[in-house]
Amino acid sequence: QQPVQSPQAVILREGEDAVINCSSSKALYSVHWYRQKHGEAPVFLMILLKGGEQKGHEKISASFNEKKQQSSLYLTASQLSYSGTYFCGKEIEEGGTNAGKSTFGDGTTLTVKP
Amino acid sequence: NAGVTQTPKFQVLKTGQSMTLQCAQDMNHEYMSWYRQDPGMGLRLIHYSVGAGITDQGEVPNGYNVSRSTTEDFPLRLLSAAPSQTSVYFCASRRVSYNSPLHFGNGTRLTVT
Numbered sequence: 001q002q003p004v005q006s007p008q009a010v011i012l013r014e015g016e017d018a019v020i021n022c023s024s025s026k027a028l029y030s031v032h033w034y035r036q037k038h039g040e041a042p043v044f045l046m047i048l049l050k051g052g053e054q055k056g057h058e059k060i061s062a063s064f065n066e067k068k069q070q071s072s073l074y075l076t077a078s079q080l081s082y083s084g085t086y087f088c089g090k091e092i093e094e095g096g097t098n099a100g101k102s103t104f105g106d107g108t109t110l111t112v113k114p
Numbered sequence: 115n116a117g118v119t120q121t122p123k124f125q126v127l128k129t130g131q132s133m134t135l136q137c138a139q140d141m142n143h144e145y146m147s148w149y150r151q152d153p154g155m156g157l158r159l160i161h162y163s164v165g166a167g168i169t170d171q172g173e174v175p176n177g178y179n180v181s182r183s184t185t186e187d188f189p190l191r192l193l194s195a196a197p198s199q200t201s202v203y204f205c206a207s208r209r210v211s212y213n214s215p216l217h218f219g220n221g222t223r224l225t226v227t
Contacts, residue, residue: 002156002158002173030213032216040220041204041219041220041221042216043219044215044217047181047213047214047215082130086155089216101162101170102159102161102216102220103140103159103172103198104149104156104157104158104159106155107155107156
């Protein structure tokens with residue numbers, strides 16, 4: 001089962017903040033975030049592991065709430081270059097038959113306007 | 115270091131034709147996978163492999179076959195193409211470790227008429 005992302009789309013002005021949420025009905029082992037520009041391949045942003053701390057990448061950070069089976073991506077003081085579609089991916093276990101089976105949400109399209 | 119290489123970049127097929135999408139990686143990654151992405155949609159896992167000789171089905175495996183005879187290569191076969199298989203296909207690889215990200219190829223845009 002794929003994770004569920006919200007919202008589906010966000011429109012911002014430069015300098016504004018945004019939060020993208022990702023939730024799962026199954027217990028998560030890890031959550032990873034990617035950004036995809038139109039016509040390009042997804043590019044890795046960060047991974048959050050069960051029991052790990054919040055991660056950061058420039059002005060983009062993320063958190064992972066194991067109890068709620070939810071992760072959130074925070075974009076601070078957004079720039080034009082942040083525009084794109086953001087995907088969360090999940091893995092439900094480290095080993096076993098599902099090892100490495102990464103499934104993705106439907107994405108959140110972020111548009112940053114000048 | 116080329117990363118993940120997919121060929122071809124574009125392909126047009128007629129219904130019922132067969133073809134193989136090629137994927138190769140030079141990072142010695144154990145894990146490789148195929149995703150399809152329909153317009154405006156997310157990535158759907160077709161098949162994946164955790165090592166040579168080992169493959170498993172993902173979320174949408176019907177109509178596709180895979181094999182993994184080497185660590186480097188993971189081809190995706192369409193035996194009898196259907197218009198519903200029109201999509202962009204991405205191959206991805208990573209190490210099988212707890213903090214390893216997926217590396218994506220540039221995609222193959224497939225149209226079935």
